[in-house]
Amino acid sequence: xxxxxxxxxxxxxxxxxxxxxxxxxxxxxxxxxxxxxxxxxxxxxxxxxxxxxxxxxxxxxxxxxxxxxxxxxxxxxxxxxxxxxxxxxxxxxxxxxxxxxxxxxxxxxxxxxxxxxxxxxxxxxxxxxxxxxxxxxxxxxxxxxxxxxxxxxxxxxxxxxxxxxxxxxxxxxxxxxxxxxxxxxxxxxxxxxxxxxxxxxxxxxxxxxxxxx
Amino acid sequence: xxxxxxxxxxxxxxxxxxxxxxxxxxxxxxxxxxxxxxxxxxxxxxxxxxxxxxxxxxxxxxxxxxxxxxxxxxxxxxxxxxxxxxxxxxxxxxxxxxxxxxxxxxxxxxxxxxxxxxxxxxxxxxxxxxxxxxxxxxxxxxxxxxxxxxxxxxxxxxxxxxxxxxxxxxxxxxxxxxxxxxxxxxxxxxxxxxxxxxxxxxxxxxxxxxxxx
Numbered sequence: 001x002x003x004x005x006x007x008x009x010x011x012x013x014x015x016x017x018x019x020x021x022x023x024x025x026x027x028x029x030x031x032x033x034x035x036x037x038x039x040x041x042x043x044x045x046x047x048x049x050x051x052x053x054x055x056x057x058x059x060x061x062x063x064x065x066x067x068x069x070x071x072x073x074x075x076x077x078x079x080x081x082x083x084x085x086x087x088x089x090x091x092x093x094x095x096x097x098x099x100x101x102x103x104x105x106x107x108x109x110x111x112x113x114x115x116x117x118x119x120x121x122x123x124x125x126x127x128x129x130x131x132x133x134x135x136x137x138x139x140x141x142x143x144x145x146x147x148x149x150x151x152x153x154x155x156x157x158x159x160x161x162x163x164x165x166x167x168x169x170x171x172x173x174x175x176x177x178x179x180x181x182x183x184x185x186x187x188x189x190x191x192x193x194x195x196x197x198x199x200x201x202x203x204x205x206x207x208x209x210x211x212x213x
Numbered sequence: 214x215x216x217x218x219x220x221x222x223x224x225x226x227x228x229x230x231x232x233x234x235x236x237x238x239x240x241x242x243x244x245x246x247x248x249x250x251x252x253x254x255x256x257x258x259x260x261x262x263x264x265x266x267x268x269x270x271x272x273x274x275x276x277x278x279x280x281x282x283x284x285x286x287x288x289x290x291x292x293x294x295x296x297x298x299x300x301x302x303x304x305x306x307x308x309x310x311x312x313x314x315x316x317x318x319x320x321x322x323x324x325x326x327x328x329x330x331x332x333x334x335x336x337x338x339x340x341x342x343x344x345x346x347x348x349x350x351x352x353x354x355x356x357x358x359x360x361x362x363x364x365x366x367x368x369x370x371x372x373x374x375x376x377x378x379x380x381x382x383x384x385x386x387x388x389x390x391x392x393x394x395x396x397x398x399x400x401x402x403x404x405x406x407x408x409x410x411x412x413x414x415x416x417x418x419x420x421x422x423x424x425x426x
Contacts, residue, residue: 117297121311
């Protein structure tokens, strides 16, 4: 117990990177994902082609490779980012691609009649999207979104490869220094707590949305 | 008051109708009858501004309407065959959303108007329900209230009796007569001949009047 109290501050100090990447990625990838999903329905073939290629690359290669590419790879051609910024950029463009696919599915599920009804009543395209379409899309995508949010909590552990001291890296250092598995268990419990909290919050949100169908 | 002159519409090579002329007079109930698939709904979509015709003109009170623009929106209210209520809003929300956001009416004023519309339609106790909690006939009356709340010059119905039982059909007929007594101009698309004869001042036989090629 004493040992846990002794190493806990070190591990918790890694939380600022873990949580930082988590929240900034959510805030950045949700609007970007919505924009991309709207772009996928563009009448212009070239826009759809570019966005499909983007999604294919982001989903078809490992996030670990994308992280390494943006931090180490780009620096070899003179484009350098600080570690944290590199991590956040990689995560946002990767998660936006996954979210775009989820939002696209949600958008496709909205019947054409909703747009027709909005048009006859005189709503602008903007009002139609934000007041009528988006709330229905949100309800449809919350379960799949929850999946991605839980994945994101765990994926933040990848940032250790570019030298960021998140909780996994902090635990790893403590474990090899003191030759014990306790730090690993502690880190595992922290991830469980975070994913548990994310799951709980999204379940509550789902329940709140279930007043209408 | 509404005058349609030599309207032509086709989808690709499929000609729907050609050189269609139609007048709707102030305060009358006009039924448009004809077999399904003949283009009655397409005509409604053009009349309500959901999509433009290939050629031909629409005049409201002698004024030429720009079919590509928003001239027709709010002039003609439409009760869709499957109602197209917004599932994420209550009955009250469905009725007041357009008056508040499009006509910039205050929430209090639009709710007051909505309550009086609901009372007229015998739905005063349903204001806080969501669409999924309503029967088909009730949904239809909400759709009528939603259209009336925008104070259109004409109310158009697409197959208002399809999917309704005899009692509900009788109620729709009552609603149409009540509105007629209040001076509301109405256009009813239907293939229910007895219903058309019961409610309308004039019947427009789509099959006979439309020159098909």
